[in-house]
Amino acid sequence: MLIEFFKKMEKSKWLPWVGTAPFILIPFVIMFDGEVARGVGILAFFASMWGGIILGGKFARIISTCVFKVSDDVAKRLTAAFCAFGFLFIPVLVGSFTNANLGTDIEMHSLNAHFLWACVGAGIFFCVKPEDPKANG
DSSP: OHHHHHHHHHHOSSHHHHHHHHHHHHHHHHHHTTOHHHHHHHHHHHHHHHHHHHHHHHHHHHIIIIISOOOHHHHHHHHHHHHHHHHHHHHHHHHHHHHHHTOOOOOOOOHHHHHHHHHHHHHHHHHSOOOOHHHHO
16 A cells, blocks of 8 residues: 555656755745744755755866866766865855855855765765666667
8 A cells, every 4th residue: 555655656747846946945934933034044955955066067078078078977977076066065155155144044054065975975976877778778
């Protein structure tokens, strides 16, 4: 019975909305509670996760086509690495900014530690070769 429920849920069109709802609703609840600046800061922090992926991907495409002119395989790996770096580091920059200016009180380690682990994560994503969907079938 539980397996059937999850199979139906997988095909459902509302599942992505349920997954992203907390990222949208929590800041709005904070804003309606009277702390507008804090709610905007937390919303910016949540949005920066997706923004980091987008910025990292665009930066990787620019580097791989205009600067280095690398093969398609290396370009895919660079894109994955920079998306991972953007996802891991851009929210830290936005969180530091919102902590300083909007009083969001997001608890974080130092920027140096986050930068180090974002580089490690990007390196792992660069070393792991993405699967080619054409090769699988």
